[in-house]
Amino acid sequence: MNIEFEQINRQIKNCSYCRLHETRINAVCGEGLIPSKFMFIAQAPGRTEDKKGKMFIGPSGKVFDNLLSHVDLKRDSIYLSNIIKCFLPKCRKPHQDEIETCYKLYLKKEIELVKPEIIVTLGYHVTKFIFKLYDLKVPNRIGLKSAFGKLFVAKNKKILPLRHPATVVHNSSNIDKLKKEYEILKTLQSKCAFIEKCPKFKEYTKGLTPVDFINLNCFGDWSKCEYYSQTK
């Protein structure tokens, strides 16, 4: 493992910076491919993760693996972390100061080292924090429902908010909805196959199309691009 990651992980394991260290069993470190195209960020470890000290090994982890396999991804082809490294007592909501402290100490550095092209935020609190960080307009809870599964571009980074796998743990009938939403991850694994023929991309090479359009479409969710059906 990268030496800087070993250092971060050692600090996480021994961290006592905020009140959460008093109630956790294990602080849980991020894991996976470094650098990585996809960096998934969940909220905080659950009870099983707290006991064992590993990412996503409880019921939500099982759902997550099922969703990853649905879109032809594996744990070792992504990087996966939590915004807060310690268990939230009684699974309560995170406090803003806990998110900010843990982000500044650890997640910020992880993002710098993983250099993801796409940050995938899982659930409301993580999405809200990352949207703010990248100067995106933060939707309210109702607005977020339509933002899930949609790609955003800000500060040269792609942000993809998705529903947290725990949604299925709470109600198993949600699995089809999440599978559909996660399918954008299949598209994002490659660029548009018709990029060479596309008039919009040709315009970009002459400086006539904004780079955000290209990142959102040609190198983003090209399956929904208005030029895709005309070009193929």
Ligand code: SF4
């Ligand atoms: S939540 Fe983060 S800042 Fe707080 S004790 Fe755990 S690792 Fe440290």
